[in-house]
Amino acid sequence: MLENEDFRRVFMAMPMPSLLLRADSPVFTIIDVNEAYLQATGSSATDLLHKGVFEAFPDNPDLEDANGVSNLRTSLDLVVCTGSAHKMPVQRFDIPIRGGNEFVLKYCLTHNVPVLDHEGKTYFIIHSVIDVTAEIENRDKNEIAERDLNKAKDLLLQAEDITQIGSWELDLSNNELYWSEGVFRICGYEPGEMQINFATGLSVIHPDDQEMALQAMQHTIEHGDTYEIIKRFIRKDGSIRIINSRAKIILNERGEKVKLAGVFQDITERKKTQQALEDAYQEKHMILESIGDGFFAVDKEWKVHYWNQSAERILGLSRTEVLGKHIYSIYPEQQYATFYTNCVIAERDQVTMHFEEYVEPLGIWIDVSVYPSPSGLLVYFRDVTERKEIQKQFESVVNNMPGITYRCLLDDKWSMLFISNGVEAITGYPAADFVINKTRTFSSIIHPDDLNATFIIAEPLSKGEVFSIQYRIICADGDIKWVEDKGRGVYNNSHQLIYIDGVIMDITEQKQYQETLLRLNEELNKRAQDLAISNAELEQFAYVASHDLQEPLRMITGFLSQLEKKYKHELDDTARQYIGFATDGAKRMRTVILDLLEYSRVGSVDYEKEPVNIHQVIAEILEMNRNDLIRREARVFFDGMPLIRAARTPISQLFQNLITNALKYQSPDQRPEIKITATEYPSYWQFAVADNGIGIEKEYFEKIFVIFQRLHHRNEYSGTGIGLSICKKIVDMHNGKIWVESLRGRGSTFFFTIEK
Numbered sequence: 001m002l003e004n005e006d007f008r009r010v011f012m013a014m015p016m017p018s019l020l021l022r023a024d025s026p027v028f029t030i031i032d033v034n035e036a037y038l039q040a041t042g043s044s045a046t047d048l049l050h051k052g053v054f055e056a057f058p059d060n061p062d063l064e065d066a067n068g069v070s071n072l073r074t075s076l077d078l079v080v081c082t083g084s085a086h087k088m089p090v091q092r093f094d095i096p097i098r099g100g101n102e103f104v105l106k107y108c109l110t111h112n113v114p115v116l117d118h119e120g121k122t123y124f125i126i127h128s129v130i131d132v133t134a135e136i137e138n139r140d141k142n143e144i145a146e147r148d149l150n151k152a153k154d155l156l157l158q159a160e161d162i163t164q165i166g167s168w169e170l171d172l173s174n175n176e177l178y179w180s181e182g183v184f185r186i187c188g189y190e191p192g193e194m195q196i197n198f199a200t201g202l203s204v205i206h207p208d209d210q211e212m213a214l215q216a217m218q219h220t221i222e223h224g225d226t227y228e229i230i231k232r233f234i235r236k237d238g239s240i241r242i243i244n245s246r247a248k249i250i251l252n253e254r255g256e257k258v259k260l261a262g263v264f265q266d267i268t269e270r271k272k273t274q275q276a277l278e279d280a281y282q283e284k285h286m287i288l289e290s291i292g293d294g295f296f297a298v299d300k301e302w303k304v305h306y307w308n309q310s311a312e313r314i315l316g317l318s319r320t321e322v323l324g325k326h327i328y329s330i331y332p333e334q335q336y337a338t339f340y341t342n343c344v345i346a347e348r349d350q351v352t353m354h355f356e357e358y359v360e361p362l363g364i365w366i367d368v369s370v371y372p373s374p375s376g377l378l379v380y381f382r383d384v385t386e387r388k389e390i391q392k393q394f395e396s397v398v399n400n401m402p403g404i405t406y407r408c409l410l411d412d413k414w415s416m417l418f419i420s421n422g423v424e425a426i427t428g429y430p431a432a433d434f435v436i437n438k439t440r441t442f443s444s445i446i447h448p449d450d451l452n453a454t455f456i457i458a459e460p461l462s463k464g465e466v467f468s469i470q471y472r473i474i475c476a477d478g479d480i481k482w483v484e485d486k487g488r489g490v491y492n493n494s495h496q497l498i499y500i501d502g503v504i505m506d507i508t509e510q511k512q513y514q515e516t517l518l519r520l521n522e523e524l525n526k527r528a529q530d531l532a533i534s535n536a537e538l539e540q541f542a543y544v545a546s547h548d549l550q551e552p553l554r555m556i557t558g559f560l561s562q563l564e565k566k567y568k569h570e571l572d573d574t575a576r577q578y579i580g581f582a583t584d585g586a587k588r589m590r591t592v593i594l595d596l597l598e599y600s601r602v603g604s605v606d607y608e609k610e611p612v613n614i615h616q617v618i619a620e621i622l623e624m625n626r627n628d629l630i631r632r633e634a635r636v637f638f639d640g641m642p643l644i645r646a647a648r649t650p651i652s653q654l655f656q657n658l659i660t661n662a663l664k665y666q667s668p669d670q671r672p673e674i675k676i677t678a679t680e681y682p683s684y685w686q687f688a689v690a691d692n693g694i695g696i697e698k699e700y701f702e703k704i705f706v707i708f709q710r711l712h713h714r715n716e717y718s719g720t721g722i723g724l725s726i727c728k729k730i731v732d733m734h735n736g737k738i739w740v741e742s743l744r745g746r747g748s749t750f751f752f753t754i755e756k
């Protein structure tokens with residue numbers, strides 16, 4: 001019989017790592033542990049002794065499916081109940097590494113053997129483990145290798161199918177040829193459908209390529225290297241496939257050439273795609289090279305990878321100078337802020353950006369479009385310097401022109417696309433407010449009462465006609481100005497209105513002037529009416545007065561002549577002289593009254609216009625003044641006198657006055673010469689009565705036409721100073737003008753016109 005101590009020694013010496021457990025389910029306290037166990041688990045006896053076995057070896061908490069504890073508990077409970085040993089199948093244990101929270105993975109075979117007391121009850125359990133981790137891992141590896149091999153075989157077959165690859169081998173000792181299934185498929189046969197030997201192998205190659213294929217094989221067999229050629233196969237159905245053929249020599253362990261092994265790959269589709277891609281690339285390339293626009297492309301790092309001919313020409317940099325370089329190493333960022341800002345936006349927001357940039361070193365303006373692309377950015381540009389110059393000149397011309405020149409959209413805001421600087425001079429608002437900053441719309445400065453009326457321009461614009469409107473604007477200083485706005489539409493090829501071009505002029509002064517004129521006209525009309533009334537009254541008065549004065553005058557003259565006749569002898573010389581003076585005065589008064597009567601009659605009678613033969617009129621006048629003419633030995637010339645439409649009596653009086661004046665105002669020793677001429681004008685006749693008389697000083701040219709104005713004393717030349725004023729009245733009646741040209745001592749010419 002073994003003593004306890006002996007039992008312990010045996011236990012400690014056991015080569016199998018073992019624990020001695022008390023059968024105090026559910027704790028299963030560790031009573032003892034042998035050396036082999038301590039070594040296998042890396043524990044020390046104090047780590048384990050007197051602890052429950054599950055306390056010492058808990059499940060790995062990181063493993064959700066860990067079941068080592070529950071399996072062991074089942075086995076131990078079984079041993080306690082049955083009193084028989086229990087062998088657990090290979091079990092995975094996560095053994096905690098002492099002094100840390102790490103676990104090490106172990107696979108173990110576990111034996112739980114009961115130690116029974118004298119009543120046959122389980123007293124202790126010997127728990128022994130055999131570490132089979134290495135074996136398990138090895139077995140796993142082999143399984144994986146086998147699986148991988150099968151998988152590789154499947155994959156190879158699949159790959160042959162997908163990639164249209166087939167492999168072949170030629171045994172150099174007997175020229176026996178082997179084809180994989182892939183080769184059959186490439187050639188359009190079912191695998192094994194055809195007997196394969198060197199001759200059949202050669203027969204699938206296109207006759208034109210056989211020589212080349214044989215040479216490549218020959219060369220490789222001789223030199224022991226590899227080859228890669230492109231050749232054509234003729235398939236079973238007669239179609240032609242393009243094949244990439246690669247082969248190499250296989251040596252045996254003694255270094256002798258034993259086989260030629262190779263693969264065929266059907267690259268017909270790839271070639272087609274490649275060709276299509278190449279064609280597309282060539283086409284794109286040709287387009288990019290032939291467009292007049294400059295074009296370059298940058299990658300994601302903004303390195304230039306395309307730079308067309310036009311870019312070389314416009315920017316003066318050859319493609320070799322720029323390809324592969326960062327665009328900002330060619331064009332510094334700080335100098336081309338607009339360009340880089342737009343590029344950043346195009347890339348960030350994946351939007352197309354359009355803008356203009358000045359290339360300072362070249363002194364040119366370019367119009368740029370930047371497009372985002374999957375590989376970076378595409379940049380199109382063109383030299384617009386000339387257009388810019390013209391635009392600048394246009395703007396400078398327009399900005400120096402009076403008024404406001406503009407281009408706007410037909411919307412309710414009068415949105416300006418361009419407005420000349422003139423807008424500031426008229427409204428006080430700078431042009432930038434309307435166009436660049438857009439802080440103000442033009443409609444906002446149009447007087448609210450006039451705004452709606454401005455939209456009537458839509459109608460002429462729809463017909464392609466010029467519009468002209470007037471409205472008020474409210475200026476920056478609150479002033480209200482009147483403007484005239486004239487413009488017309490600009491249309492595209494489909495006759496759609498794209499914008500309006502127009503000119504706005506300040507017409508405030510003109511408007512004020514017009515208003516003043518209107519007021520003045522009204523006043524004038526009123527005055528003319530007043531004058532007409534007072535004239536009529538005056539004429540009436542003159543007529544009445546001169547008519548009524550005749551009677552008392554006749555009485556005075558009558559009594560004076562009675563006085564002279566009856567008392568001539570009783571009166572002294574002085575009294576007789578006085579009577580002479582009185583008689584003379586009365587005579588003169590009679591003449592004045594008669595002339596005045598004549599003058600007032602001219603305006604008061606309504607004359608009918610009738611054909612008047614001027615030649616006849618003059619002849620009659622000369623006849624009437626015959627005596628005078630003869631006495632003065634006067635000569636009168638009046639050839640080519642016309643027939644005119646006029647009021648006969650006044651016209652006759654007009655000629656009479658001018659002819660008698662021409663006779664009268666002569667120096668006594670002069671022989672009068674009177675020339676009467678007539679000139680026809682489209683709407684009137686012009687007559688001239690010229691004499692060789694005493695002439696008139698220039699300062700009196702106007703005055704002589706005023707009633708009672710005379711230049712001489714009646715002792716020198718008789719007269720009342722009414723004749724020419726009557727002439728003026730008659731000419732006025734015929735809507736004409738009368739004036740005189742004269743040189744003192746050289747004669748005078750009186751001109752007058754008569755409306756036709």
Ligand code: ADP
Nearest residue numbers: 661662665695704710711719720721722723724
């Ligand atoms: P009257 O002859 O009765 O004085 P008119 O009205 O006919 O009045 O003429 C006004 C004035 O014009 C005349 O007093 C005269 O001084 C001047 N006058 C008119 N006709 C002539 C003329 N042919 N030559 C020079 N002076 C003239």
